[in-house]
Amino acid sequence: MAVLQDLIVYRLAEELRAGVIWLTELPSARREFRLRDQLRSAAGSVVSNIAEGYGRQRHADFVKFIDYAAGSLRETESWLRDGGVRGLWSEDELAPALRLCRRLTPALQNLRRYLKATKTPS
Numbered sequence: 040m041a042v043l044q045d046l047i048v049y050r051l052a053e054e055l056r057a058g059v060i061w062l063t064e065l066p067s068a069r070r071e072f073r074l075r076d077q078l079r080s081a082a083g084s085v086v087s088n089i090a091e092g093y094g095r096q097r098h099a100d101f102v103k104f105i106d107y108a109a110g111s112l113r114e115t116e117s118w119l120r121d122g123g124v125r126g127l128w129s130e131d132e133l134a135p136a137l138r139l140c141r142r143l144t145p146a147l148q149n150l151r152r153y154l155k156a157t158k159t160p161s
Contacts (some may be wrong), residue, residue: 043094058139062122068122078115098154102155116146
């Protein structure tokens with residue numbers, strides 16, 4: 040298996056987390072403590088679950104953590120949209136993070152499918 044940082048899903052998740060941190064540091068969102076904390080936690084969980092699953096070194100375990108990452112991704116997207124509805128970010132500010140969510144969804148599904156279809160290397 041590849042090194043964790045070589046996995047596309049991991050790189051995309053790290054990029055999403057960085058984007059979330061950037062968004063939540065903007066003056067419009069800086070004082071929205073609950074949203075900021077929930078959004079950062081959800082985005083961080085996407086990265087962490089991919090890393091933890093990878094570290095388990097068994098495909099069956101990795102699949103479980105990919106599922107957790109997918110759930111955290113949905114939560115991240117929900118909080119992003121909530122902030123957008125509240126007017127915390129412009130469409131231009133929000134678009135890169137939402138685009139990453141849309142890219143990560145099929146990437147996680149494809150990795151999950153691959154892991155389920157192959158055996159853990161010995």
